[in-house]
Amino acid sequence: MSELGLVTLWGPPALVVGVVLAAGVGARIALSRLSRDRRHAALAASVGLALFAFIAAHDALPPTLFGAAPRWVFAVVLALVALVLPWRRRAGHPPERLRPAPVVLGLGLGLLPLFAWLGIEGALAFAEPEEAGELQATWRHRMAPGDPRAWLALAHQTLRAGDAERAQALTAVAAEMAPGGKLEAATLELRAEVLAAASECEEARELFEQALELRAREAMETLELNLEDSYRMPRSFAANCGWAPAASTEDGDADAEGGQE
Incomplete structure (x- = not known):
């Protein structure tokens, strides 16, 4: 802070x-x-x-x-x-x-x-912190520093600008402010992205898997079973760790075709 x-x-x-x-x-x-x-x-x-x-x-x-x-x-x-x-x-x-x-x-x-x-x-409103533009994230944080989502949005922008250390500090503040762990999944995803940007892929993968579990649990509890909307692959995973959704999808399609044959 x-x-x-x-x-x-x-x-x-x-x-x-x-x-x-x-x-x-x-x-x-x-x-x-x-x-x-x-x-x-x-x-x-x-x-x-x-x-x-x-x-x-x-x-x-x-x-x-x-x-x-x-x-x-x-x-x-x-x-x-x-x-x-x-x-x-x-x-x-x-x-x-x-x-x-x-x-x-x-x-x-x-x-x-x-x-x-x-x-x-x-x-200045945004649906998800990672979807906020630079202007939205910056001014939402300036207007409402008591909003943890504003801190997360600014952390995403900071990470995209290449300042992983500051992004991690902003994420920590958002995690402390969020009541009842409501932003826990989003916080874990961003922490995973910060680690992936530093090429710490194993720790990043563990955090991201925890975030996916939380997303799935939240979807089950609220009966919103469409996980596609809540799934978000960190950008730095594809760049630094070689883990991309497209590759997983292609592998899954190939396995499915092989099983049908």
């Missing part, structure tokens, strides 16, 4: 805090000028901004020695701050009648950061 630098690791939470503060103050000023029914409009803006703060803050905090607990604490605290920022208490004034228009206006202002955040996340 240290090799990524403080700016990369702590930039996302600082950005989220800055957005919450700016949006909260901005909503408070805007509502004071745009709406007469400020109390309900400010409350609606607070709710929308708190939703953004909670969702964005959880993924924005980088991994720590204390596991996932600090991310939840950071998310809750920032959400509470967001609830207070647009609010303006008007002492001595009678309760205002609830009107839909100011509430919709306030909620819309409060949800703007959340819509922008979700839009960026959607543009």
Whole structure:
């Protein structure tokens, strides 16, 4: 984690805090000028901004020695701050009648950061870490260092760039962050690929076989028996260890033809 630098690791939470503060103050000023029914409009803006703060803050905090607990604490605290920022208490004034228009206006202002955040996340989304492009892997990791899949995607890109040592370090962080070993198979595959890139073929083969067993077990448990979609041969196996799916398939076809004869 240290090799990524403080700016990369702590930039996302600082950005989220800055957005919450700016949006909260901005909503408070805007509502004071745009709406007469400020109390309900400010409350609606607070709710929308708190939703953004909670969702964005959880993924924005980088991994720590204390596991996932600090991310939840950071998310809750920032959400509470967001609830207070647009609010303006008007002492001595009678309760205002609830009107839909100011509430919709306030909620819309409060949800703007959340819509922008979700839009960026959607543009950076990927189905599998190894399928992420360079731009997706880099910026997903910068936006959400609390997401283990982002670390795996960056590890794949780093390995393709030829830095096997850094890729292994990134993979180790992803393995520590993944809850309940959900990324264990993908992590084993990437570790096998790192070893194969270093021409340590026997150890790479053992790890890859363990990954295949996990993939098969997961498929059986979820009744998704089509293993073709979950099977992925590490690229470095073919380049450094001479183990390629095509050769295995051809051998299997030849054996099958020989058996039929």
